[in-house]
Amino acid sequence: MRITGLDHLVLAVADVERTKAFYRRALGVEAIEQRPGQWALVVGKNRISLQKAAAMPALAVNTVAGSGNFCLLTDEPIAEVATALERQGIAILEGPVRRIGAAGPIVSVYFRDPDGNLVEAANVV
DSSP states (O other), X not given: OOOOOOOEEEEEESOHHHHHHHHXXXXXXXXXXXXXXXXXXXXXXXXXXEEEGGGOOGGGTTOOTTOOEEEEEOSSOHHHHHHHHHHTTOXXXXXXXXXXXXXXXXXXXXXXXXXXXXXXXXXXX
C-alpha cells in the first residue's frame, strides 16, 4: 500500500455551531456543509470534519470533545497571528517557538479552541 496524502480529519466537538464560529472568527477558516447537517472546516485542499461528540459513530469509541491536537499553516507572520488571537481574548499557551513540522522548520504558537483542542498555527521558515 502507498498513502498519497491526507483527505480529512474528524474533530469531536460539543457544539458544531460554536466551533464553526470560533474558527471563522479566530482564524478566518470557513465551514461548508458537506451533506445535510454535516459540517467541515476548509483548510486549503483539506477538511476538518466536525462531529458532535455526543453523536460520534460506534467506530470512534472513546473519542471526546477536546481530544484533538493539530497544526494549521498560515502565510501571515506568526507574531501577527498571535496578536490577533490575543486581541480576541484567546490565550497563547506557548510561542512563538521553533519546531519541525511535516513541511520542514516552522515557527508556531499554540492555543485552545472552545472545546479545549490544542491548536498550533505555524509559518514554514
